[in-house]
Every structure is written in C-alpha cells, then in structure tokens.
Amino acid sequence: MAETASAPEGAPESEETRRDFLLISTVAVGAVGTALAAWPFIDNMNPSKDVLALASTEINLAPIEEGQSITVVWRGKPVFVRRRTAKEIATAKTDDGATLKDRATDASRVQKAEWLVLVGICTHLGCIPLGQKAGDPRGEFGGWFCPCHGSHYDSSGRIRKGPAPKNLEVPPYKFLTDTSIRIG
Ligand code: FES
Numbered sequence: 001m002a003e004t005a006s007a008p009e010g011a012p013e014s015e016e017t018r019r020d021f022l023l024i025s026t027v028a029v030g031a032v033g034t035a036l037a038a039w040p041f042i043d044n045m046n047p048s049k050d051v052l053a054l055a056s057t058e059i060n061l062a063p064i065e066e067g068q069s070i071t072v073v074w075r076g077k078p079v080f081v082r083r084r085t086a087k088e089i090a091t092a093k094t095d096d097g098a099t100l101k102d103r104a105t106d107a108s109r110v111q112k113a114e115w116l117v118l119v120g121i122c123t124h125l126g127c128i129p130l131g132q133k134a135g136d137p138r139g140e141f142g143g144w145f146c147p148c149h150g151s152h153y154d155s156s157g158r159i160r161k162g163p164a165p166k167n168l169e170v171p172p173y174k175f176l177t178d179t180s181i182r183i184g
Helices: 011-045 049-053 086-097
Strands: 057-060 069-074 077-083 115-119 142-146 151-154 159-161 173-177 180-183
Touching (some): 057 069, 086 151, 115 180
Antiparallel strands (some): 069 077, 077 115, 142 151, 151 159
16 A cells, blocks of 8 residues: 655644744734834824923013013914003003904903013014014004014004904913913
C-alpha cells in the first residue's frame, strides 16, 4: 500500500497561526499607521502653550488716567481700554438716540460707564483704528477713526460713518476688583 505523504504533525495549526499572525500584524500596522498619520492633525487642534497663556489677559486699570487709553493684546488681537471722561460718557449716552447703523445703547456696551473695552479691529476689513494715542485723529464722533477707508466710531465704539458695518466688538471680560479686569 502506497504511503501517502502526510503533513508533519501540527503543520495545519502552524499554517493557521502564521496566517493569523500575518493578518494581525497587518491590522496592527494599519492601526498604528492611521494613528501616526492622524497625529499631526490631532496635535494641530490643540492650542499651543503661548495661545493658552493668552486665553485670558488681566489688566491693572489703576495707572490709566481719565481720558487715557491703553492697548493690550488678547488672543493675538489688540484690545482698547479707555477710561472715558464724563463728557465722553454723556455724549455716548445722548447718542443712543442718534441714527445708528448697528443699534446698541451705550449701557449695553459697558459694565461701568467709565471703562470702555473694545476689540481694536475695524469691522470693515480689519485695520486697527486710530484714536488710542494723544494726538491721534479720533474721527468725527470722538471715538476712533479708521484711515483705511474712512470709518468713524463714537465714544462707545459704535460705527457712525463710513463703510464698516458693525460696532467695534466688546470682548468678554469681567471686573476682578474695582481696578482690574480679566479679558477672556
Ligand atoms: S478697514 Fe476700516 S474702514 Fe476699511
């Protein structure tokens, strides 16, 4: 009787194990490959340390005198903080009744009438308006003037004349004490 060649004992099991191993390796490499490929995107979505550090900005208001403005940087944007004079406050309140392109009362734009806090970016095409430094033109309404295309903002940061469609934005902020605020 002819002897049939038989596989060495355990061969089928080895073949199967080898196949399984190859399959598992492929899946594992695929998974690692996907994870590695995704990492730059995932990592990209995390804010960098310097951005996190500037997520909020605290400002000591004590050195700012009446009529003075300062500019601070918050999340890469200029923020204007102006300590308004009594006259500027009175004008801003009176102008609540004026014809306003982007209607808002002065009271809705400040937490304390003396302090006006605004993102210093023109709402037309993003220039930084003038009016922060002594001697800067403040436009026809005593607030800020954007020379790029001639937008005039009043002493509440509301758009009054020119192509800008919106008032200067009021960022989120809160008073920590009577003389300090945190923006963001
Ligand atoms: S960017 Fe300010 S008026 Fe155009």
